[in-house]
Amino acid sequence: MKTSVEVSMYPLGREYVPDIKDFIDNLKKNNSISVQVNGMSTQIFGNYHDIMQVLTDEIEKSFKNHGKSVFRDENHQCQFNRIDATKNLVVKRVAITGPESTGKSILARELALHYNAAFVPEFARKYIDNLDRPYNREDILLIAQNQLIYEEKIAQNTDSYLFCDTELIVTKIWSLHKYNSCHPWILEQIEKHVYDLYLLCDIDLPWEYDEQREHPHMREYFFNWYKKELEDYGFPYRVVSGQKEERLKNAIQLTDQFFKNNND
Numbered sequence: 605m606k607t608s609v610e611v612s613m614y615p616l617g618r619e620y621v622p623d624i625k626d627f628i629d630n631l632k633k634n635n636s637i638s639v640q641v642n643g644m645s646t647q648i649f650g651n652y653h654d655i656m657q658v659l660t661d662e663i664e665k666s667f668k669n670h671g672k673s674v675f676r677d678e679n680h681q682c683q684f685n686r687i688d689a690t691k692n693l694v695v696k697r698v699a700i701t702g703p704e705s706t707g708k709s710i711l712a713r714e715l716a717l718h719y720n721a722a723f724v725p726e727f728a729r730k731y732i733d734n735l736d737r738p739y740n741r742e743d744i745l746l747i748a749q750n751q752l753i754y755e756e757k758i759a760q761n762t763d764s765y766l767f768c769d770t771e772l773i774v775t776k777i778w779s780l781h782k783y784n785s786c787h788p789w790i791l792e793q794i795e796k797h798v799y800d801l802y803l804l805c806d807i808d809l810p811w812e813y814d815e816q817r818e819h820p821h822m823r824e825y826f827f828n829w830y831k832k833e834l835e836d837y838g839f840p841y842r843v844v845s846g847q848k849e850e851r852l853k854n855a856i857q858l859t860d861q862f863f864k865n866n867n868d
Contacts, residue, residue, distance in 0.1 A: 636654040716765070748789070
């Protein structure tokens with residue numbers, strides 16, 4: 605799929621000019637894309653996957669070489685931020701995952717309230733609600749990328765727990781089931797971006813209709829798939845069951861016990 609992306613790098617202060625020039629020069633060295641520069645932004649033309657791969661590589665390289673900066677993708681309204689890792693050493697990241705209609709969003713919000721901690725909403729829901737067409741394979745990649753961007757932005761404002769309503773195994777399963785393939789970037793980030801704890805929501809809640817939910821008769825199938833993925837990756841997880849207040853109580857007990865055991 606041919607596309608164009610307009611990228612801006614901030615701040616635009618004089619001391620950042622060499623960093624910006626270096627970033628643009630590196631973009632131009634990639635023969636798979638075409639680059640045009642104006643006073644405020646850089647336009648990149650080419651195949652969608654080629655552009656995203658080049659941007660991922662070059663932004664990561666810029667962060668490593670030049671330190672703090674911000675890149676803004678004007679086309680997709682997403683932002684790449686350099687993260688100060690020293691601010692996140694004590695943050696305990698908990699991913700709430702599992703099949704459709706298992707109370708992930710409610711549980712993530714309630715846990716954040718209980719621990720007086722930060723909460724990361726699901727990017728996909730709002731993104732798909734705003735689409736004026738059916739979603740496609742490229743949208744799943746974009747959703748995954750923005751989910752992590754959103755998470756890192758929120759992580760900068762907490763020093764305790766971070767409860768995330770979804771993680772990238774969700775996009776992997778979604779993509780494999782829908783298109784029988786998953787973008788390599790998602791697969792790579794699943795192994796790089798590991799959470800301290802994964803709370804896998806059980807399918808013991810009644811199914812609730814939602815326009816974005818697609819598989820009411822495959823809940824057990826997907827639950828087992830999620831469980832297998834977590835086990836195959838070797839990620840620490842606990843299954844959360846129960847109705848309403850009991851579900852939250854169980855999640856709190858599992859979270860407290862897990863971190864107590866791992867801090868002893």
